[in-house]
Amino acid sequence: MARTTGSNGEETSKRIDDVALKLFAQKGYAAVSMREIAREVGVQAGALYNYSPNKQDLLARLMVEHMQALLAAWEHERPIGQTPLDALKAFVLFHIRYHVQRPDHVFISYMELRNLEPENFAAVEKLRRQYEFALKDILQRGSDDHQFNIADVHVAAMAILAQLTGVTTWYRAKGRLSQSKIEAIYTQLVCQSVGAQISEEI
Incomplete structure (x- = not known):
């Protein structure tokens, strides 16, 4: 690159x-x-x-640097010493806030994976797995502590990431709901999906 x-x-x-x-x-x-x-x-x-x-190098660089920046941002903001429930809430807010500002990065990171050559795909996929693990770790801790009721941590993590990332496809800053309202709704949805109840009003 x-x-x-x-x-x-x-x-x-x-x-x-x-x-x-x-x-x-x-x-x-x-x-x-x-x-x-x-x-x-x-x-x-x-x-x-x-x-x-070449164009392949350019695509790979964009995707690798996006994932590296995402991981660095989460490392900087990830909660330390919080309960699994509070950590999950923090992850939801982080993911939404980070990604709604970068819809083009999100789009190509998912839609153009198929166009990466094997070596580049492996590099991007390794970084994606690191980010997925951050969420899986939270879910596993919550499951182990019986704060969450999860049938399969991997499936739950993939479903949550798909749900959160999907916000970028329809969210508009001047839409019917404010970003803070959407964040509150998604936080409730995600927490309920793992069997955790939260008291925040939406």
Whole structure:
């Protein structure tokens, strides 16, 4: 995953990433060419290869860096010493708040997995598993403490992640419900799905 160093190079590299992200999300990876990315960025097509050797490398870099940033953000915000229920609430709020700000990243992270070559897929999947484990750990602790009633931790984690990530497909900042109201509703839904009752009003 090549990058050109230097202030101008870093600015151009970020511009390339931003443009590629937008185009991949709008048109799909297969429909976007390196020439189109270069034209949108405002550089010669040949210059684009100084920053990324091919389109596959660009897609993989976007997805890997998204997951790395997600994991770093959770590591910074994850609760320490809280009960499994409070930790689950914290995870729900973190996931929604982080992802609604990055709908394009979320879209390509799920829809374009199929277009990753095996080595790149493995790198992204490893990072995804680390994030999934963060939720599974909370669910397992809650199950072990009999705070949660879960038939299968893995299935529960996958269902919760799908439910939470789905918010990005329909949420609009100027929609009928505020983000805080949606967060409260989803917190209740997730907690009830694992057999935990919460008292917060929605």
